[in-house]
Amino acid sequence: MPEPKREELKVHARRAVLVSVVDRREKGVHADDLDEMRGLAETAGAEIVGTLLQYKEKPDPATYLGKGKLSELAQLVAASDADLVVFDNVLSPSQGKNVEEITGKQVVDRSEVILDIFATHARTYESKLQVELAQLLYMRPRLTRMWTHLERIEGGIGSGKGPGEKQLETDRRLVDTRISELKRKLKDVEKRRERLVASRRDHMTVSLVGYTNAGKSTLMRALTGADVYIADKLFATLDTRTRKWTLPNWGDVLLSDTVGFIKNLPHHLVASFRSTLEEARHADLLLHVVDASHPDAEQQIKTVNEVLEDLGIEAHEPILVLNKVDALEDRSLLDVLRGRHPNTVSVSAVDGTGLEKLTQMVAERLGDGYLNVKVETSVGNGKLFAFLSEHAEVQGERDYHDDRVTLTVRIPRRFANVLTDDPQNVIRNLDGTPLKLKQDDIEDDEDYSVPLSASGRGRENA
Numbered sequence: 029m030p031e032p033k034r035e036e037l038k039v040h041a042r043r044a045v046l047v048s049v050v051d052r053r054e055k056g057v058h059a060d061d062l063d064e065m066r067g068l069a070e071t072a073g074a075e076i077v078g079t080l081l082q083y084k085e086k087p088d089p090a091t092y093l094g095k096g097k098l099s100e101l102a103q104l105v106a107a108s109d110a111d112l113v114v115f116d117n118v119l120s121p122s123q124g125k126n127v128e129e130i131t132g133k134q135v136v137d138r139s140e141v142i143l144d145i146f147a148t149h150a151r152t153y154e155s156k157l158q159v160e161l162a163q164l165l166y167m168r169p170r171l172t173r174m175w176t177h178l179e180r181i182e183g184g185i186g187s188g189k190g191p192g193e194k195q196l197e198t199d200r201r202l203v204d205t206r207i208s209e210l211k212r213k214l215k216d217v218e219k220r221r222e223r224l225v226a227s228r229r230d231h232m233t234v235s236l237v238g239y240t241n242a243g244k245s246t247l248m249r250a251l252t253g254a255d256v257y258i259a260d261k262l263f264a265t266l267d268t269r270t271r272k273w274t275l276p277n278w279g280d281v282l283l284s285d286t287v288g289f290i291k292n293l294p295h296h297l298v299a300s301f302r303s304t305l306e307e308a309r310h311a312d313l314l315l316h317v318v319d320a321s322h323p324d325a326e327q328q329i330k331t332v333n334e335v336l337e338d339l340g341i342e343a344h345e346p347i348l349v350l351n352k353v354d355a356l357e358d359r360s361l362l363d364v365l366r367g368r369h370p371n372t373v374s375v376s377a378v379d380g381t382g383l384e385k386l387t388q389m390v391a392e393r394l395g396d397g398y399l400n401v402k403v404e405t406s407v408g409n410g411k412l413f414a415f416l417s418e419h420a421e422v423q424g425e426r427d428y429h430d431d432r433v434t435l436t437v438r439i440p441r442r443f444a445n446v447l448t449d450d451p452q453n454v455i456r457n458l459d460g461t462p463l464k465l466k467q468d469d470i471e472d473d474e475d476y477s478v479p480l481s482a483s484g485r486g487r488e489n490a
């Protein structure tokens with residue numbers, strides 16, 4: 029797929045007036061109600077030439093803005109010589125069209141700005157497919173307005189004249205065909221990724237999630253040395269990167285960095301990025317990275333939790349990583365966040381503060397996922413040795429007795445059955461007592477018999 033051409037982007041290099049309608053009841057909730065939109069528009073490459081904010085209980089059904097504000101907007105657009113109006117709200121197709129008629133300028137909404145950014149930042153085959161799908165899903169109900177845009181994407185449909193009903197129908201069919209094609213391709217990618225994620229099951233996995241610009245990629249680099257892209261931009265990362273992370277005195281885990289979240293994320297965008305978030309879905313532990321120096325940190329935490337829930341990602345007690353503490357002027361804000369949330373750790377991915385503590389916390393949390401046991405088996409059990417060398421850590425000396433050998437092993441709990449199912453093995457705790465797996469690992473306590481006692485069968489058979 030080609031890079032998006034600048035002229036295909038709606039926001040890039042345009043003189044934009046930013047508009048936001050904020051629910052009156054939420055006045056004062058955010059530090060600055062246009063701050064995030066400003067960041068989005070700038071990341072998308074707009075020049076901001078004016079802003080307009082309205083506090084209103086309910087948006088106007090026809091024009092989103094109220095009447096008075098609408099004529100104010102028209103004046104502002106004219107006075108600032110803007111050529112684009114950017115709404116920080118999600119507009120219906122007809123609302124967009126009506127505001128366009130009144131201001132005489134093109135209107136885009138928050139979704140389109142985000143789509144523009146995604147289109148510019150998409151690098152891999154997968155993310156390009158995902159972005160195109162999201163764009164088409166967004167565009168489909170708006171075909172009448174976007175006809176010229178569609179023409180560019182499909183390489184010139186029809187004669188270039190305005191769309192009649194018939195033309196629109198043809199366009200819709202073309203879009204639908206492309207949508208099914210993209211979905212099919214993404215299904216394949218998704219399957220491949222599922223297999224990949226499944227193949228990694230011999231390592232524990234940790235995923236970084238969080239609001240866009242929270243510092244996930246910076247943290248990834250600080251922890252693993254991975255050469256990931258970092259930028260003071262929204263949605264710098266669109267693809268998932270996975271790297272080995274060595275926890276001292278513990279072992280290796282796989283750490284994944286992925287796309288950030290944002291409030292009012294267009295729904296089809298979230299849906300399109302499902303496969304990218306596959307790693308997070310299967311992670312043994314989530315690190316929820318927060319920009320603690322951001323005035324809206326609390327809101328952003330809430331948004332991320334909502335998106336995770338929407339995506340069906342079970343965030344089983346994530347560790348809340350309060351990042352950018354170096355940039356925090358008022359440390360008491362940190363105490364507020366710590367007081368409100370369990371499982372927090374304060375770090376700076378830039379100067380390294382707290383990273384050791386974070387690493388310890390992760391090791392502790394994952395520690396529960398491992399078994400430390402003594403495995404007694406026959407010396408000829410090549411299959412087991414091969415398995416252990418791939419999936420477990422064998423510690424200390426091997427202890428030989430006739431044709432039996434005992435090893436001290438650290439192994440992911442999910443492989444415990446590989447050890448216990450093999451009748452050649454005798455599994456004991458480090459202190460020599462018979463192994464009893466934790467209650468929640470046992471489906472039916474009655475059925476689960478600890479294979480052999482210390483004077484077990486293996487010895488007798490020997």
Ligand SMILES: Nc1nc2c(ncn2[C@@H]2O[C@H](COP(=O)(O)OP(=O)(O)OP(=O)(O)O)[C@@H](O)[C@H]2O)c(=O)[nH]1
Binds near residue numbers: 352
């Ligand atoms: N002061 C300070 N800045 C940080 C810290 N961590 C990250 N940053 C800065 O925050 C900006 C965003 O960092 P990224 O690591 O790209 O953030 P991200 O969460 O990966 O963002 P997206 O990929 O866009 O979702 C960059 O300018 C970083 O240099 C930190 O601990 N302290």
Ligand SMILES: [Mg+2]
Binds near residue numbers: 264
């Ligand atoms: Mg990133």
